[in-house]
């Protein structure tokens with residue numbers, strides 16, 4: 749019998765610090781399955797999702813190298829909910845399958861499954877044993893994303909409007925990481941959770 753890996757879902761709004769937290773969990777020894785990364789691979793030059801995306805949205809969303817034209821698709825997806833739903837209908841089943849495959853293949857003591865839309869897309873909740881939410885005030889999210897990506901405040905808030913509210917995420921959380929402070933404060937919290945998850949994974953697997 750193969751043991752199912754112990755999977756912890758990691759979510760948070762845009763710019764909350766999911767990637768920063770996931771990097772720390774990785775440093776401590778967890779396996780990371782990152783659905784943002786999978787989405788980028790599916791839409792890389794000639795990625796597996798590109799034929800369906802081009803058929804649905806036309807050549808205007810395809811860059812010269814065959815990758816997704818991300819600024820063009822972003823403008824469509826976050827100004828038009830119907831376009832976003834059509835994009836998600838193409839990508840989400842592929843992301844789900846690939847993330848499931850990676851979770852099963854992981855050999856670390858436990859897996860961190862990082863999913864920006866974990867609360868929003870129902871099926872992930874039942875795949876994770878525990879739900880960890882990275883949280884910070886919305887103004888901090890906006891400031892961090894603006895300085896990371898060059899998006900303006902309107903663009904960042906349009907993306908946030910397509911996501912669950914902060915209150916909904918906190919209500920669904922088993923564990924909350926407060927990332928309003930420094931990266932060192934984040935590291936201390938992740939270290940504590942890592943010890944908890946190791947113990948829970950060992951218990952779940954009867955070790």
Ligand SMILES: CC(C)(COP(=O)(O)OP(=O)(O)OC[C@H]1O[C@@H](n2cnc3c(N)ncnc32)[C@H](O)[C@@H]1O)[C@@H](O)C(=O)NCCC(=O)NCCS
Pocket residue numbers: 761762763783784787791816818819821822825832835836839843863864865907910911
């Ligand atoms: C619209 C796209 C092309 C914009 O690309 P861009 O390079 O600007 O953003 P990137 O993919 O790096 O995502 C950055 C963040 O935006 C947020 N975000 C992305 N997609 C969505 C969505 N469908 N709904 C709400 N928020 C989203 C997440 O917080 C994510 O971490 C891209 O986000 C995309 O393909 N989205 C659909 C796939 C998806 O739902 N991905 C989320 C991971 S499951």
Ligand SMILES: Nc1ncnc2c1ncn2[C@@H]1O[C@H](COP(=O)(O)OP(=O)(O)OP(=O)(O)O)[C@@H](O)[C@H]1O
Pocket residue numbers: 760761762763764765766767768769784864892893896927928929930931934
């Ligand atoms: N505690 C912190 N202090 C200062 N900067 C931070 C902190 N946490 C994260 N950042 C920075 O804020 C930005 C957003 O963080 P990160 O990319 O980890 O968020 P995310 O939740 O993964 O975002 P996205 O939803 O866009 O993928 C990054 O530039 C990151 O380096």
